[in-house]
Amino acid sequence: MARYSNRGSVFGRRLPMSYRRRPSSHRSMNKARLMLGLAVAVVSLISYFGSSSYNPVTGETQYISLAPHQEIAMGLQARPELIQQYGGLYPDQSDQDLVDRVGYLLVNSSEARATEWNFEFHLLNDAQTVNAFALPGGQVFITYALYDQLESEGQLAGVLGHEIGHVVARHGAQHMAKAGLTQGLIGAVMAGTGRQDAGRMAQMIGQMVNMKYGRDDELQSDHLGIKFMVDGGYDPRSLIGVMEILARSMGGSRQPEFFSTHPNPENRVEKIEMAIQSIFPNGVPNHLKP
Numbered sequence: 001m002a003r004y005s006n007r008g009s010v011f012g013r014r015l016p017m018s019y020r021r022r023p024s025s026h027r028s029m030n031k032a033r034l035m036l037g038l039a040v041a042v043v044s045l046i047s048y049f050g051s052s053s054y055n056p057v058t059g060e061t062q063y064i065s066l067a068p069h070q071e072i073a074m075g076l077q078a079r080p081e082l083i084q085q086y087g088g089l090y091p092d093q094s095d096q097d098l099v100d101r102v103g104y105l106l107v108n109s110s111e112a113r114a115t116e117w118n119f120e121f122h123l124l125n126d127a128q129t130v131n132a133f134a135l136p137g138g139q140v141f142i143t144y145a146l147y148d149q150l151e152s153e154g155q156l157a158g159v160l161g162h163e164i165g166h167v168v169a170r171h172g173a174q175h176m177a178k179a180g181l182t183q184g185l186i187g188a189v190m191a192g193t194g195r196q197d198a199g200r201m202a203q204m205i206g207q208m209v210n211m212k213y214g215r216d217d218e219l220q221s222d223h224l225g226i227k228f229m230v231d232g233g234y235d236p237r238s239l240i241g242v243m244e245i246l247a248r249s250m251g252g253s254r255q256p257e258f259f260s261t262h263p264n265p266e267n268r269v270e271k272i273e274m275a276i277q278s279i280f281p282n283g284v285p286n287h288l289k290p
């Protein structure tokens, strides 16, 4: 009798009970992780879509998690690293003065003047890499390799106006907000699978230094740049000349690095011509500086 009851209770009941308990506790752990993951995802979605702000220059509602002063601070923090990466600042002050004069003329005669951005223009001592770029908050850079190929002040205005366009349209901060959303979602997946979140900061800095904009951002910056050129008294058709220089530099031995951040100059010319046409339907006036 005792043997039967032993068999019945220990092997026949208890053991399967304990087997049942183990998978069910696993299930509740998984469920807790899943709920945590969902909570992180919801919070990151709310913080992304809750961070909307109106941009008066572009007339768009944007999703940006950084305050303007944080954006300016991040740009200033990354500045020395970028200057070093491109061989320091160009030593001839008269060339730097020209970059400053044209850059500040565009800012002060356009809508960019009323914005909070802290504009600074830097001529970089890199004679190999044809490039220009802007950091969030107003730090604008042009390499000597590009500067040296420009044929007129208007072309320099074209390059700088485009970069000022990236700053006022807050393309960098928008990218970071999107990256933040992505990070939040990755974090949610990691919480959901119980893995450690690593390398987030390294990724953020990497994104900032190797900022790549989409085609829409580039076209919007071209459009804004054209407006700033006209406000500054420059012939917007000079920007087409810049596109030709960029296309040429693609064929040479120089690293066409500009194209990683500014793709397809040929296709942009058509859009630039359309933008000029929309500002001057009766043709570009003659008094503008080439």
Ligand SMILES: [Zn+2]
Pocket (backbone or CB within 6 Å): 162, 166, 213, 218, 221, 261, 262
């Ligand atoms: Zn650009």
